[in-house]
Each structure stands twice: as structure tokens, then as C-alpha cells.
Amino acid sequence: MLTNIILAAPSDTRRKRKSAECHHQAVCEGCQRPISDRFLMRVNESSWHEECLQCAVCQQPLTTTCYFRDRKLYCKIDYQQ
Ligand SMILES: [Zn+2]
């Protein structure tokens, strides 16, 4: 399935009024660690570190579009094999 990669800012950086206790931090689908970067990458409903967003086969970085299957990301070439 071809999927667009969306560069997003973590939602908790803008509203810091009373909800500072709310640790609603995104977790990277690739490494399962929280994402504390300035930006995160959204693929479907999942969030990724920028550096974790790479093809599962050839480790090529994925930037604008990727192919998503079995919770793994692929470049076009490896997906079609
Ligand atoms: Zn990660």
C-alpha cells in the first residue's frame, strides 16, 4: 500500500498551559521509543522518528512516500519484489 509520509510537529509543544502534566508522547513504531524530536513523521496512524523511517530491506531513507506492509516500511523497489 502506497502511503504518504507527513512531517508533523508533536502536538504537545504548542499548548503548555495547564496540561503540562499530560505526557502524551508519541511512540515510534519502528523502535518503540518515545519521540522527543522537534518533528515526527506520520505514516497512516503511526508515528516514526525521522531516522527510523527507512526501507526494511535496503535501509534507504524514506522521505515523501513509502510502502507499508505488515507494519514495516519499504521503498518501491523492495515492495514490488
Ligand atoms: Zn524510532
Ligand SMILES: [Zn+2]
Ligand atoms: Zn528498499
